[in-house]
Amino acid sequence: MIKLVLCFMFCYLTTAEPIVYKDCPGDNLGHATAVTLSPCPQQPCTFKHGDKVTVTITFNAANDTSILHSKVFGIVADIPVPFPLPNQDGCRDSGINCPITKGQTYTYTSSFDVLPTYPQITLVVMWKLEGATGNFVCFTFPMSISDSGAVVG
Numbered sequence: 001m002i003k004l005v006l007c008f009m010f011c012y013l014t015t016a017e018p019i020v021y022k023d024c025p026g027d028n029l030g031h032a033t034a035v036t037l038s039p040c041p042q043q044p045c046t047f048k049h050g051d052k053v054t055v056t057i058t059f060n061a062a063n064d065t066s067i068l069h070s071k072v073f074g075i076v077a078d079i080p081v082p083f084p085l086p087n088q089d090g091c092r093d094s095g096i097n098c099p100i101t102k103g104q105t106y107t108y109t110s111s112f113d114v115l116p117t118y119p120q121i122t123l124v125v126m127w128k129l130e131g132a133t134g135n136f137v138c139f140t141f142p143m144s145i146s147d148s149g150a151v152v153g
């Protein structure tokens, strides 16, 4: 029984859902082969204020690079608004050891907090991993932000 309960907790906490995404239009060197988001039991992902969101992006490197910048935008009314990712260095604390070698598969990991100050909106997110000679990955996916449901008193 305890094992079962632990499994439920553990399995829930470690569930990262592969999400449906679209490649960005335009010239990109390569594209993601898989993207997971956690917590996202149901798509499109709805994140609550206070959630810690973990993203993993798997890609095959389209070129060599010693730098990798992670850039995130929220597209509101067709205008990409930069999202201040806490760590924009894709070579640091991301699971990737740079330099990156063309033809190898890498998995980038990042997390960020959904701050209570974020507006409750539905939007399209654009995520780029930019190397020295262009975007290694660029994709978009829809998401929503909702309040925590906590009773504030």
Ligand SMILES: *[C@@H]1O[C@H](CO)[C@@H](O)[C@H](O)[C@H]1NC(C)=O
Pocket (backbone or CB within 6 Å): 029, 063, 064, 132, 133, 134
């Ligand atoms: C790959 O990197 C090399 C060296 O930086 C560069 O000359 C070349 O144009 C790059 N290839 C692409 C497709 O960007």
